[in-house]
Structure formats: C-alpha cells, structure tokens
Amino acid sequence: MLEALISALALPASCRVEQRVPKKMLIENGTPTAADKRLLSDAIEEIQWIAALKPNTVGVAEYRDNEREYLEVAVLRITARHAPEDGGLSTAKKPLNTTRMAELVHRAVPYPVLLLLAAPQGLFLSLAHKRWAQNEAGKVVLDGAPATVDLALDLTAGHPFAQALALNRQPQASLLALYQGWMDCLTALQASQYTGTFTADETPAQAATRRAALHRCQELDLRIASLRNTATKEKQMARLVALNLEINGLMAERHHVASCL
Template sequence: MNIAPLTANELLAALALPSSALVQQRIPKKMLAENGAATSADRKLVQDGIDELAWHAALKPSNVGIPAYEDELRSYLEVTVLVARLRTEVVATDQHRSPQAPAAVSTNVRRVAELIHRAVPYPTVLLLEHGHQLVASVVHVRWAQREAGKTVLDGDSISVPIKPGPECRAFLEAMALGRQPRFHLKALYQGWFDTLSAWQAVEQTGQFRTSESPARAAERRAALRACTELDVRIATARNAAAKEKQIARQVAVNLEIKALLAERQRVAQDL
C-alpha cells in the first residue's frame, strides 16, 4: 500500500505556532539571490531551482512569550520559519550513498538550503518541498567576525527527509512549539535542532526517541557525524576491494572493511 508523502503544511500544522506569529508572505527570489548567492552557479540554482519561497512565521518574544538571547557571538531576536517549494529539476541522485546511510538529500537541495540559511540573518526552520520529498533543515547562526551586522552559519547543519512511517506521529508531536525549551529563543531553536537529530537517527535505529538532556543530544549528533564519515570510508574501501586484482591486497582491504563495520556498529549504539 502506498503511503501519501508528508507535506510542508502538515509539518507546519504540527509546529502549532500561534496565529500572532504568522507572516505568510512570499519572498522574492531576487532578494535571496542578492543576499545569499555569491556565484553565478548559485544564482542560477536559486532562479531555476526554487519555484516559491514563503515566509511562514516569525517567532519573537512578543508573540511566543520566550525571551530573546544575546551574547558576544550571537543575537537570537527571532526565529523564522520558511517554506521553499522547489522545481523537480533541482533534484540530483546521490550515486555514492552507502546502504547504511540515512535517506539521501540531494547535493542541490542541500545547497539551496544552505543559500537560504545564509541569506536570512536569523536562525531559520526551513522546509523544502520537491516532488514527493519533504526536507527539514536547521543550522545556527552567529555574527560575522569581519563584517559588522552580517551573520554566518555556525556549526553543522541538519537537512533531513521527513517521511511518513510508524514513528512519524511521535516525531510530529515532538516538533510542537509547546514541547520545546522556553528559556530563550536560542534554546527553542536548539530544541528543534535536537528533535530533528533524533528523527535523523530513526532510519538506523527504527525508533524515534527524543534526547533526555542537551548532553545526550550532543552525543547523538556526534554519533551521526561519525556514522556518516564511516559510511564514506566503507563505501570507498568496498570500491577499492572490487577493483583490486591481488589476492593479498583483497584480503587486507576486506579486513579493513570488517573493522570499519565493527566500528560503525559500536558508534551506532549512541544513536
């Protein structure tokens, strides 16, 4: 039986944002190209790849009752929620995905997400719809060191497919605004970041479990990064083994693969 794909509107509804935070305005692609795309290739990707970019909501202390956050590196005065509807021609198949890797997000979709995050001076919950795939993307921002008033991406990003399945209901419930930390807007955004990390682990664990603490969430993110790196090394070693002609070298490479698989299994226990 075919299961209908999850839509951006369904995930937006799950966030349960107050009506006072809704903006619901279109963002001109020209503005995005000018602020986030530095090269001609990126500008072309914005123009040809994005069908529509919408500003869904702006979460501020005045409409969600959560204080702003500021320090010497960051200023979280609001959290934005954007929706990008992409043209199908932007999708590229990842030819090097390992069977153990999480569901692939194409290189072009990841690049579009990065360009949008770079163009917006606030931490952004970004939903990207293309074809039958929905991708959620988050990344922290901080002040640029050499350009006053400019922000840059801070740390790793998450761009993960949101697919229907047995664990999806629990995930959607966990994404609700009322389930996130309320200490300040940075903590709120980190809550969504950690929830998406937990969802990212579902494909490998089969279970959706939110993190019990910030420390546990950090352990999971580290394990996800390590698994991704090990997947690349395993795929590279398997390609080398398939091409190797010398028996002795084949044995050595296969032993390396066995060791990498064992290491990956160990790391995956932290997911």
C-alpha cells in the same frame, strides 16, 4: 504532507505571518555565484514566510553572547521545481540540488531559519545555526553546515517525530535553546535511520551524545563505502584481505557507536 508538517509545529496565531516573499530578496542577499543565482531563480516556485518567532510573539526570550544573537527565528516554506539543464538552455530536467538550495536560503536570511522545502523529489526540513563573522563586524554567517533531512516518512499527527516538533515541546529558555531543540529533533530523526525507532532526547547532554555518535556513524559509513569500492577493484589477494579486515573493524566500531544513538 507539507501542511501536516506545518500543523505539527503547532505555531500560535500570535507569530503567524503568512506573507509571500519575492525570490529576488534571496537572490540579492548572500548568493555568491551566477550558478547559485540561476538555481534560486529557476527552481523556486514560491516562498512563503510562515511565522516569525520573537519574544513578543511566542514568549521566548532572545539570546545574546559574544558569538551570536538570536532575536528572531523565521519559519519559511519554499515550493521548488526541477531546475533546467544547462542553465535553462535545455528542456531536460535534473534533480534539484536541495542541499545547495537550503544552504543558500540560510545564508541569505540574517535570522536562524526553520526551512520547509517542498521539492519534486520530496519534502525536506532544514536548519542551520548562525554566528557573527570573525572578520566582518555586523555580518552573520553559518555556524557549521546546515542540517537538511529528507522527510521520507508518513507524517501523521500521531507520528513521534511530528509530536516532537511542536513548539511547546521545545526548550523555552531562549530562542537559541528553542532552535537547538528543533535541531535535536532532526538529529533524532537521522538516528532513527540506524536504530529503526524515533525517540526524542530527554536532556541536552543526551542530545549532545547522540549528535557526536551520529556524526561518527556518518563518517564511518563514508569510509566503509570508500573501502568497499576500492575492494571491488583490487586484484592483489593480500591487499584485498587487508581491506576486508579494515572494513570489518570499521563495521564493528559502527555497531558500537550506533548503540549510543
């Protein structure tokens, strides 16, 4: 499935790098804690630099403004394994924290990254925008939380998501626009978990509306789950009725918001 995902990107030979990257390069850059360094050291099997998307390799212009510059987009593939419990002192295994690993990779690489993470529990695709740090000249930081999605689907060449990922189907105005195109593909995939059907966005405005609706749906899901958990422990009938009324109201709002996906 990993090779199918790489093929779906339809990257031209002009941008392919196919170079192995020492994991110490990630460990030494942007890893704030000993636990994070241990996670990268213990859990990463291999890092492969698949491609470097630059104006001279894909024919898409760089992007610069006061907040950010996108001179290059890196495509990385990481093969990971289970991390040992207790920092390697135990033989027991625990599920890999793919969300944290993806964030650490994005923090360590100075360019925006399209990350393909093959972990024991599945295949993940992760992207994160970058911007200039406000208080440190020349330093690049994440612009919001990374979008990391579990690709729990049969990624055949004919799958709409696979077709939508192709490089030549992304916006070509700049590397920022191209990268946002891939971000919008992830949003559309997440939206399909609510709608049951994957449909790519046709315009930036449609993509922005979908992002806002998806974010609100996710917020509502968390709130509903919390209220349901509270309701299972509630012993006062009046309070239980109030909780159920609130849940029903949020469910109605969720149904309405999901219609925008």
